[in-house]
Amino acid sequence: MSAQKPRTLFDKIWDAHVVETLPDGTAMLYIDLHLTHEVTTPQAFDGLRAAGRKIRRPDATLGVIDHNIATDSSRYTGIVDPESRLQVETLEKNAAEFGMPLIPLLDERQGIVHVIGPELGRSLPGMTIVCGDSHTSTHGAMGALAFGIGTSEVEHVLATQTLLQKPAKNMKVEVAGNLAVGCSGKDITLAIIGRIGTAGGTGHVIEYCGDTIRSLDMAGRMTVSNMAIEGGARAGLIAPDQTTFDYIARTPDGPKGAALERALAWWKTLPSDAGAYFDTVVKLNAHEIAPQVTWGTNPEAVLPITGVVPNPADVEDEAKRAQMQRMVDYMGLTPGQRLQDLKVDVVFIGSCTNSRIEDIRAAAAIAKGRRVADGVRAMVVPGSGLVKKAAEAEGLDRILLEAGFEWREAGCSMCLGMNPDKLTPGQRSASTSNRNFEGRQGPGGRTHLLSPAMAAAAAVSGHLADVRDYQPKETV
Amino acid sequence: MQAFTTLTGIAAPLPKANVDTDQIIPARFLKSISRSGFGKNLFANFRFKEDGSENPDFVLNQEPYRHAEVLIAFENFGCGSSREHAPWALLDFGIRCVIAPDFADIFHNNCFKNGVLPVRLPKEVCAQLMEDAKLGANARITVDLEREVVVRPNGEEIPFKIDPLRRHLMLNGLDDIGQTMQHATAIDTFEAKQKAAQPWLYA
Numbered sequence: 001m002s003a004q005k006p007r008t009l010f011d012k013i014w015d016a017h018v019v020e021t022l023p024d025g026t027a028m029l030y031i032d033l034h035l036t037h038e039v040t041t042p043q044a045f046d047g048l049r050a051a052g053r054k055i056r057r058p059d060a061t062l063g064v065i066d067h068n069i070a071t072d073s074s075r076y077t078g079i080v081d082p083e084s085r086l087q088v089e090t091l092e093k094n095a096a097e098f099g100m101p102l103i104p105l106l107d108e109r110q111g112i113v114h115v116i117g118p119e120l121g122r123s124l125p126g127m128t129i130v131c132g133d134s135h136t137s138t139h140g141a142m143g144a145l146a147f148g149i150g151t152s153e154v155e156h157v158l159a160t161q162t163l164l165q166k167p168a169k170n171m172k173v174e175v176a177g178n179l180a181v182g183c184s185g186k187d188i189t190l191a192i193i194g195r196i197g198t199a200g201g202t203g204h205v206i207e208y209c210g211d212t213i214r215s216l217d218m219a220g221r222m223t224v225s226n227m228a229i230e231g232g233a234r235a236g237l238i239a240p241d242q243t244t245f246d247y248i249a250r251t252p253d254g255p256k257g258a259a260l261e262r263a264l265a266w267w268k269t270l271p272s273d274a275g276a277y278f279d280t281v282v283k284l285n286a287h288e289i290a291p292q293v294t295w296g297t298n299p300e301a302v303l304p305i306t307g308v309v310p311n312p313a314d315v316e317d318e319a320k321r322a323q324m325q326r327m328v329d330y331m332g333l334t335p336g337q338r339l340q341d342l343k344v345d346v347v348f349i350g351s352c353t354n355s356r357i358e359d360i361r362a363a364a365a366i367a368k369g370r371r372v373a374d375g376v377r378a379m380v381v382p383g384s385g386l387v388k389k390a391a392e393a394e395g396l397d398r399i400l401l402e403a404g405f406e407w408r409e410a411g412c413s414m415c416l417g418m419n420p421d422k423l424t425p426g427q428r429s430a431s432t433s434n435r436n437f438e439g440r441q442g443p444g445g446r447t448h449l450l451s452p453a454m455a456a457a458a459a460v461s462g463h464l465a466d467v468r469d470y471q472p473k474e475t476v
Numbered sequence: 477m478q479a480f481t482t483l484t485g486i487a488a489p490l491p492k493a494n495v496d497t498d499q500i501i502p503a504r505f506l507k508s509i510s511r512s513g514f515g516k517n518l519f520a521n522f523r524f525k526e527d528g529s530e531n532p533d534f535v536l537n538q539e540p541y542r543h544a545e546v547l548i549a550f551e552n553f554g555c556g557s558s559r560e561h562a563p564w565a566l567l568d569f570g571i572r573c574v575i576a577p578d579f580a581d582i583f584h585n586n587c588f589k590n591g592v593l594p595v596r597l598p599k600e601v602c603a604q605l606m607e608d609a610k611l612g613a614n615a616r617i618t619v620d621l622e623r624e625v626v627v628r629p630n631g632e633e634i635p636f637k638i639d640p641l642r643r644h645l646m647l648n649g650l651d652d653i654g655q656t657m658q659h660a661t662a663i664d665t666f667e668a669k670q671k672a673a674q675p676w677l678y679a
Contacts, residue, residue: 019666020659024641028659030666032677040559042509051653056663059679068507083507090509127677134558134582148582150560152589160656162663166639198494199552202581232555234581255676263676298494298555319550323493416557418503425526437498437556439521 006273008170009237010205013145013270017128019162029165032127033144034157035113036063036100038091039418040132044155045094055098056161062122063095063102066112070420071381071408075105084419098158111384111410114138114352118222119386121251125240125267130157135352135434136235137228141221142248143240143270145205148229169279171204171233175212177286182468184362185220186354186432186451188212188284189227190292194302196282201233204280207272208238212286218247219358226353227434230299239271291467293339294436294449296327301436303339305454305466311335330438331446332426339464342448346429347378347459348441349405349452351415354432355383357390359452363405364396365472366456372404373462379406379421381413405459417442430458478591479649482620483572485545486613488535489606495549496556497583501565503557514561515568536569540613546573548605553594554583563592573619575626577602588642591649593621595636604628621647 007015019028034057041063048054055061068084069075079085088105095102103109109116114135117123125143130136132154139146153163173192193200206228213221221238228236238244245264248254255263290304303310312328312335315321328335333342349355349363363380372378380400382388388410391397397407414421415433417440423429425444432455436447448464457470505517522534530537536544547566553576554562563586566574572592577599579587587594597605608615608629618627621643625633638646645652671678 020662022641024639026641028656028662030663030670039506043511043560046510047653053653060677067503081507087507087509124676126674132558132560134556136558148558150558150563150582150586150589152560152586156653156656159653160660160663161667162656164641164652164656198555199578199580202552202578232552232580259676263674266674298496319491319493416498416503418506422504435496435498435556437496439502440498443502443521443526 006276008272008276008278009143009207009239009270010145010168010170011276013126013128014167016126026164026166028162029128030162031130031157032060033117033122033129034061035117035129035131035136036061036154037067037113037131037133038065038087039067040151041094041154042087042090044151044158045098047155048098048158053159055100055158058099058101060161061100061158063091063100064110064113064116065091065105067412067416068419069105069411071411071413073409075409108385108389111387112352112355112412114226115355115383115387118142118218119251119384121248121254124248124254124263125244126270130163134229135226137233138222138226138352140225140228140236141218141238143238143244143267145235145237147234168205168234169203170277171201171206171280171282172278173206173208173282173284174210175208175284175286176210177212179212179215179286180289182291182453183289184451184453185216185223187289187292188286189224190294190299190302190449191284191289193227193231193299194292195284196231198230198298198300199232201228201231204233205235205237206231206233208236213238214241217358218243219356222356223353227299230434240267291454292450293454293464295331295333295339297330297436297438299434299436299449301327305339305464307339309333309335309337309339332428340466342428342464343462344376344430344458344464345427346423347376347455348381348414348429348431348433349379349455350381350383350413351433352383353434354452355381355387357387359432360387360391360396363452363456364399366453366467366470367403367405367460368399368472370403370460372459376459376462378404378459379408379414381408382410384410403460414441416440417445430455430464477589477649477651480572480591480593480621480646482618482622483545484616484618486540486543487546487548487605487609487617488541488544489609490535490547490549491606493550494552494555497554497559497562498556500554500562501559506559506561511564512568514565515570518565518569543570545570546575546617546619547571548575548602548609550599550602551577553579555580558582560586560589563587563590567592575602575605588646591646593619593646595619595626597626597634597636601634
């Protein structure tokens with residue numbers, strides 16, 4: 001084996017999961033964990049039923065309800081929207097019929113699929129993980145090869161526990177140096193997308209490395225990997241290390257005792273070998289990253305908070321100029337306007353990108369002793385029931401409520417505009433989610449993506465704000 | 477899945493880059509539990525005004541493009557969410573082929589599972605085809621998967637390449653689950669080996 005050529009983390013996980021290679025190079029890739037939710041599965045179960053097929057590995061499959069549900073107390077009295085209710089009931093019915101484990105809506109473990117996988121210790125290093133959701137890239141922070149799939153592929157995995165895949169190219173994104181005050185994983189991942197563009201990672205799996213990435217806690221790493229897809233890469237990866245292992249040791253369902261020892265022995269062999277080949281390499285200096293905020297309608301349209309709205313007239317390429325003009329118009333901006341002068345109507349702290357306990361702590365630290373500005377609706381939506389419980393045990397809910405934030409039930413909420421949490425046309429939001437596409441948070445809504453601390457600063461100031469001007473107050 | 481062999485039809489020009497899946501089918505329309513019926517909400521935020529009436533400026537609300545079977549766009553088509561509702565909505569509307577310089581990976585995969593053919597052609601060729609498409613109903617283009625060529629209204633043929641396995645499945649309208657199931661013994665063998673080496677992955 002020592003003569004083998006150096007391999008990347010991606011290569012190692014890939015090689016360990018190839019069941020067979022077809023003559024044209026397509027691999028039949030084995031899937032270790034399949035996460036499912038209510039929106040992208042009903043048609044897959046219909047397909048199984050029609051063909052008389054079963055779930056091959058119910059023990060490697062886990063369902064949860066997250067996308068279409070309200071995040072107010074209405075879930076305790078029954079889902080109001082009839083279409084949402086039918087979708088949730090369909091998942092419950094399918095889980096019962098096919099023997100798929102499902103976390104019930106009112107279970108304290110319920111939450112966003114990409115929060116609960118790692119949190120429960122189900123998403124582990126070296127695994128292949130899929131879900132009918134593009135932000136499955138989040139689980140790559142555990143050192144797992146994790147990517148989003150469509151509903152036909154959901155059906156394929158349910159029936160065969162495999163997927164037909166061509167190997168991806170390897171891309172290395174190295175971030176070095178100390179992260180500046182006021183910056184977090186969100187600022188790193190936005191800065192990376194600003195550099196590589198929304199299609200920069202197409203056809204690649206991105207491995208994030210460098211001492212800045214190493215210094216992040218697991219929540220920060222998940223935020224970084226979550227947005228790999230916004231840079232076009234189906235999967236992000238971060239090599240497992242002691243931070244990862246310590247995190248797993250605290251999870252309820254992660255391996256324990258002898259099983260953990262055995263797992264650790266394998267996990268420690270996973271990091272990319274010295275000299276492994278990367279098709280594309282990108283390097284960033286962390287100290288050059290200032291708190292980031294998007295101004296346009298894709299995550300590549302991002303600037304430091306100290307920036308101004310760009311001027312389409314400065315762009316030479318006609319198609320690009322037209323695209324920028326469309327963004328400026330849709331977002332209701334004026335070229336040259338300071339980003340910090342943009343008033344916000346709604347602040348959303350949540351989503352699979354930024355709804356973990358560390359994110360809520362960051363928001364609460366800014367909110368403590370301050371008040372949400374008049375006319376601003378600010379909501380905090382924990383990523384899971386367990387995050388909510390932990391935050392309440394720390395008293396973060398009280399800090400946020402006293403500051404005038406809403407403290408809600410777990411779910412995808414205002415990330416995607418398919419449940420009651422939506423923007424109305426023309427409303428401007430400061431959002432910790434991952435997509436600022438036109439209409440993403442509701443038709444006509446205007447989304448600015450930023451970190452939880454930056455979102456909290458926007459909430460208390462009433463406009464996009466530089467979090468460095470709103471450092472935590474020590475005493476209340 | 478419906479086979480895709482050759483298609484001759486009206487092409488609609490959509491000269492935009494980064495057409496994301498939230499544009500193709502907004503999330504609020506994803507609540508159906510069936511695969512059909514998404515066509516009426518295809519590009520809903522562009523096709524319809526706030527009051528629900530049609531936006532006459534959007535290409536798919538104009539003749540002859542209401543009957544388009546081919547859509548031509550610019551870079552990174554289908555970026556964003558993994559929702560297969562995007563190709564379902566295109567198909568339900570009647571669009572069976574999208575031509576663009578490149579596609580986001582998940583959308584690209586999803587198309588092949590549904591008989592929607594994504595054809596990659598250089599940007600300047602896409603721009604040329606958009607000009608052709610602007611000629612209207614008489615300017616039909618042909619997409620021939622068997623021969624891997626797009627035929628312009630003037631008869632010029634433009635070659636494209638599709639992955640051989642995917643082309644085979646598309647031409648024959650084959651479901652790949654059935655194919656994979658023929659390898660059940662290999663999957664059994666893999667699982668036995670993995671269970672011995674990594675028992676923590678098994679309940």
